[in-house]
Amino acid sequence: MQLYNKLSAKEREKLIDEAGKRRLTISFYQYYNIEAPEIFRNELFVAWNELDVLGRTYVANEGINAQISVPAENFKAFKSHLDSISFLNGIRLNVAVEQDDKSFLKLTIKVKKKIVADGLDDDSFDVTNKGVHLGAKDFNDIIAKEDTVLVDMRNHYESEIGHFKGAITPDVDTFRESLDIIEEDLREHKDDKNLVMYCTGGIRCEKASAYFKHKGFKNVYQLEGGIIEYTRQVKDEKLDNKFMGKNFVFDNRKAERISDDVISVCHQCGEPCDTHVDCANDACHLLFIQCPSCAEKMENCCSEECMEVNRLPLEKQKELRRGKPMDGMNFSKGRSKHLKYKK
Known part of the structure; x- marks a missing residue:
């Protein structure tokens, strides 16, 4: 078998x-x-x-x-x-x-231990007591209200290239980090605001909505099916699209365009760009935003150091990689001292 x-x-x-x-x-x-x-x-x-x-x-x-x-x-x-x-x-x-x-x-x-690495103790709250699920039309209606706070439950490299208009986009590396930040920032509005959340496909909001209800938030909502399902409903029902830019996805495509807006910049030169790439240096693979001009100039690398390494023979590169991760950057997401225009 x-x-x-x-x-x-x-x-x-x-x-x-x-x-x-x-x-x-x-x-x-x-x-x-x-x-x-x-x-x-x-x-x-x-x-x-x-x-x-x-x-x-x-x-x-x-x-x-x-x-x-x-x-x-x-x-x-x-x-x-x-x-x-x-x-x-x-x-x-x-x-x-x-x-x-x-x-x-x-x-x-x-x-795995969990299907999403949320760092939560599920025994401490009722994970089935979730927020209200919203379709695209109801989602558009509620986020237009003054008593609504819209929160992006994704990480910084995801929201950087695309997010809903007016959304709070926490500058975090992990889903777990955003939970404490959101609770702290909105603790004065647990009773008088609608907390509306969204993510890529809905899975992070499933857990987050139950968590925030456990923390005392009274009016908790989540976008059903995430950005992916929202986009389908917007097209099928001819609704007004409130999402700007690209939706980051976790496969070889890296993103799918939702609107023509380009809301981010090349991390190396600052020109408008929303194309994520992986550094060509196998010892780095940093995920960052790079425009075609910088890709040519930097030979698809995130830094001159990586470019120099990538020019070496493969055997020499393998020798350098043995037990020596480069600057702690291995497989990190868009955070590096070399990226001048990273927000």
Whole structure:
């Protein structure tokens, strides 16, 4: 029974090109008490591998969180498989706004302690006592009210390239950090303000809304399905779009454009830009915003130091990387002393 990937990312990319078939990028989540997550994980891998599903999925005792790519021709079979699982029957699937056949290049399903790293003690509050879910129309209506506070529950590198008009965007690296900041900043308005939250697909707001209700906030709301579902409803119902810029996504696309607004700048030269890249130096891989001009000038690197390393022979680069992370930047998100125009 195959429970792991046999192909490398490059081999998979070649197969996708040769197949020439359209794929759909999809995300979904569900909080549910899974008693044997390891067994459930293995069953998912076998079934999804047969359907050529690719992507990254986390399974835990508390539920499932999936970001995946499915061949369009296998979508019905995939949906039927989900419907055969009691707690996933009829689940809402967030279909990406912008499709890319190579959004994911391998199938990874991991058993985790939690499906979102929130750092919370779930036994200390009722995680099922969630806020009111809002569709796009009701969301637009409530955020227009003076007694509403709109909060972005995502991290700094996500909100930097796109967010709702008038939203509070905490300058945080993790979801857990934002919870304490929001509670402190809004502690005087627990009774007289509507606390409305949003995130990419809704999963972070599920936990955050219950947390803030536990902390005494009386009027807690969350955007149903997050930015992804909001965008679909806005298009289908011809509503006024209140989101500016791009929606950051956690796959090879890195973002999908929601509006024509470019609200961020290149971190190296300060020119308007909202394209996230990973530093080409394998010892760094810093995620940052880089315009085409700087990409050419800096050879797709975040700094001159990384550019010099990246010019070395591969064997020399590997030798330098052994046990010596560069400046603590490995796989960090947009924070570096080298980025002059990072807000």
